[in-house]
Amino acid sequence: MKNKYSDLIEQTFYWPQEEFYVEEDQLMWHDINLMDVIKQYGTPLKVTYLPKISENIQKAKRMFNVAMAKVDYKAEYNYCYCTKSSHFSFILDEALKNDIHIETSSAFDINIIEELAEQGKLTKKNYVVCNGYKRDQYLDNIARLINNGWTNVIPVMDNKREVTELSDRLNEKTSIGVRIASEEEPKFEFYTSRLGIGYKDIVPFYENHIANNDKVELKMLHFFINTGINDTAYYWNELLKCVNVYISLKKICPTLDSLNIGGGFPIKNSLNFDYDYAYMAEEIIAQVKRTCEQAGIQEPHIFTEFGSYTVGESGAAFYNIIGAKQQNDREKWYMIDSSFMTTLPDSWSINKKFVMLAINRWSDPYERVLLGGLTCDSDDYYNSEQHSNAIFLPRLTKEEPLFVGFFNTGAYQESVGGYGGIQHCLLPAPKHVVVDRDEDGEVRTKLFAKEQSYKSMMKILGY
Template sequence: MKTKYFDLIDQTFDFPQEEFTLNNNELNFHGIDLKALIEQYGAPLKFTYLPKISENINRAKSWFANAIAKHNYNGNYNYCYCTKSSHFKHVLDEALKNNIHIETSSAFDIDIVENLKAQGKITDDTFVVSNGFKRDRYIKNIARLINNGHKNCVVIIDNYEEISLLDKEIDQTYNIGIRIASEEEPKFEFYTSRLGIGYKNIVPFYNTEIKDNPKVTLQMLHFFINTGIRDTAYYWNELLKCMKVYVSLKKECPTLDSLNIGGGFPIKNSLAFEYDYQYMVDEIINQIKQTCDEAGVDVPNIFTEFGSFTVGEAGGAIYEVLYQKKQNDREKWNMINSSFITTMPDTWAINKRFVMLPITGWDKEYERVLLGGLTCDSDDYYNSEQHMNAIYLPKYSQEKPLYIGFFNTGAYQETIGGFGGLQHCLIPTPKHILIDRNEAGEIITSVFAEQQTSEQLLSILGYDYGINQDLESITNEANIASTIVQ
């Protein structure tokens, strides 16, 4: 009878998979011995596997290169990384090894761009696509970048006022794009994105505000779908509407030569994940070319903004099951030594699912469990009701530690969780390590950040000022009081 955890996975999914394999009944990730990682660094533990970033960038480049060749598409492809997905230096350093471009979304992003440019990681040939709603600091930072000679900055206009604000700060000609305010999926609470300018208003906006402005060159139309690039009637319908705007705008504006199909590729969130990336790219390129050919206009250069796809599958989190609580006849709570709310906030905020697998115990019998975090918050859990599929793990025993891993957590979780800052119930941010490979393919690890200490948290809370003096004063007062009582 097949009752082991391995049997459950083997009969449910295709296993092993490219990134997940077993060695002596313990899980490996991209050939990394995760149990050895735990023995060296402990748990809880966050990690970033840097080579996966470059791998995904080059996968996407190859899909677009194949589609462009297949359809005789007379335009270039430019891969942009959305810094908002993960601003960390090690992520940008790895991504920029692959001749890519940058998409920014806030004022401080420009400071990062300038820092990378000073180090030679970004050059004047690097496109900086500045997206988002812009006000004073963001406008000034974009202007500084352009005034200092970065000609390949494309400012994506989000509202009618931004051009006048930019004109006041930029002392030379500059390039812009216009973001389309796409219609949201029917299940959304509102009909149209709060970002961008409506479909019907874009051509009139160009004619009244841009056409006769000698400082401004319209280069790009920006199309973003919040749900990402998916094979749905909704996505294809929005792309078709976008192309109608592009054709109309191109006929009015000869300098328009680029289309930004923002909205990223999905990433793996279960062992059953299936997505035909090459098919989607083929069909996008084909539909853009067909529309342009029928209208008699040149096809645009293609820009994509991939954030989660770039960095998501590089990240992971490892926890130890500390204890099992049996709350009733049916529910068993495996308590982890960290918090889901603080380390993977998307599991709590938007019920996001990640690949979850045990690292040890694959040769043990399995049981159905709920996973609970350390905070006192009732929402600090990860279970079947909240995340669709039942959770089965090797049976817990106090004699042998059970470690579990969550994978493909590399996008947004640190920034949303407030990396290095206050955490709910003062649960510390786990140790974070970087994993790379040398030229010989050997694994290299290093500590990016140690686990937060109480001193760091107390300092943020304002308790560090004169804390030693206060403690000494309290001790002296207690001694005096004791003497008086005696």
Template structure:
């Protein structure tokens, strides 16, 4: 007897999940009827489910509030969104509904902050944490933001020269933070992060450049490690070293009142994903509390900078399997109607895995396959799931179209993939939908951007368009700040 794809999932995972359910043989994601989207908008297709952004922010705030109450922690918690994960206006608008703050990483972030201030989304007392290695343009933009009244803009000092450059440009007194150059995980190719100032150099740096500078107030110590918040010896050891620096610095610097523990909450990459968020938050708050009590210093306010956790699980991509190629006795290649290199670049660049499930035909028999993209590049493929060294999908049938979805793709993929610009082999970027809910819970679908057209590539490459001189460049793309169309899917 043939076993269906649904049987495979049922015997392998706990299914359905919070995010994924079935309507007969069709997959639903947070109640979104994905096949209806495909039937109306076609494929390939990208979408962003905006309510998931607010949901994850709310969860993190709840976990920190509970931990602080449990441990009688006498400090505040501030949730920051790091904009590098996704700079899109719709992401920032959704995130800023939740009384949060933001973290920037380059000079070009600051005009976005200024635009959001003009729109009333960011206030003068919103924290703007400015990370990254700062050169002239970034310094000038930070100074302009502070000079124009952003009193809680805190540039994080990344190297010894930045403080003097900022002091020259900023008119009045200002606050700063210092980033710790943490030691990298043992398996890394180098020992210490290129970002920040070494553990042993932070106190001397404060004493030599900040302590007697009447214009500068040290308010924050910034700690971040590349692997993120993991329950392992490496993370807890680095946090412990950070706390030793904090308490030592606090004893000689009364103005220091905040500890930024960065980000690193993971996003779900498998139906078998397990991560105890509540435990990690509880233990982090507990460790900070204990270290400060032992040293007899006040506990700091805690800042986090969650990027992928904020926006990652809101995104998805849908492709159609166009054709199957039997290349040898064992390998069947399902060719999709787009490219992994261009639309999910992390799957190619760092071998990142996403949740992958068929959108339809769950009641059909399944087979083991490989997935190939449209580019003429041997690296344009996807060959395994996070929790198994294989991909299983309903059997290919030329007369029964098969659609597949990749989920929790909302962080980094657009910017790394060069959204709106050139794509590898000139594969066009897919149509993009925004999905929200109205006050009655109905799904609201908005077309954010159509699929790229050849004219956009011609203009970027300098060919111009028919009837247009190649030197007369038009504004690229459809910069749709006000979106094209809106409609409802009346489905709970």
């Protein structure tokens, strides 16, 4: 009878996978023995595996450059990292090793840009694409960069007033972008994105607010799809509409030369995940090339803004199952030593699923369970996986503790969860360990942050 946890995984998925395999009854992740890490640092534990960041960046750059070569695309590809996905210094340090550019979304991002430049990790040759609704402080900081000689800063206009308010702060002429307010998916709660300027208003906006402004010139047209780059009729329709707006603008605006296709590649949320990245890159480039050729317009430089794709698959969270509660004849709860609401807030707020696997005891029998967090909130639970409306884990015993891992958690969870602040029920933020490899390929771990102390919470609360 095949009732071991390892049997379940092997029967359900193609196994082993690129980053996962089992050795001596324990899960290995990127050739890292996770039980060794857990024994050294304990749980709950957040881990960032830095080499995965560079791997994904290089993969995307290679795919887009190959796609351009296939259709003789006569323009450049620029990879931007969206800092809002994770602002940690070790993330930016790793990403910037790969000759990329930066996308910002708020005022303090600019302070990070200046700090990175002071450390020699970012130069004025890098593009800095500034998105988001721009309040005074954000406009002041953007203008400071530009007035200090950052000629590749591209503020993307989110609304009509921003052109005038930015121009009033500039000493020199600068390039800007305009964001299109894309139409949302039919199932969304409203029809048009609150960000950007409507399709029909783009050309009049250029003619009335930009064309005769001696402080700005239009370089970039930007569009963003909230659901990311996916092989759906909705995505291809929005892309085509955007390219047609680009063509209309290009005919009256010679300085326009760049198209920013915001909305990133998806990342693995299940071991059944199947996505043809190379096909999508090739189809995007081919459609842009073909549409521009038909209109007699030179194809634009392509900018992408990848946040979750850049950093998401570098992250993981590990928990200890500290107890079980049989609440009725069908519902058995495994309690983790932390909270989903505080450490994986997307699982609670938008019902996002992550890759979830047992770390140890793969030879043990499994059972169907629900996972509960430590807060007193009824919403603090995890009850299904992306591929199945259920969770299965090895049975809990008194002889050996059980550990569980959630993978590809590296994007947004710390910022959405309020890293370093006050968490629900005053549960402490877990330890955070950064994993890298030295020149010989040997794994190196470093404790970035200790578990949050009661003293830091008391200070924040004013005690």
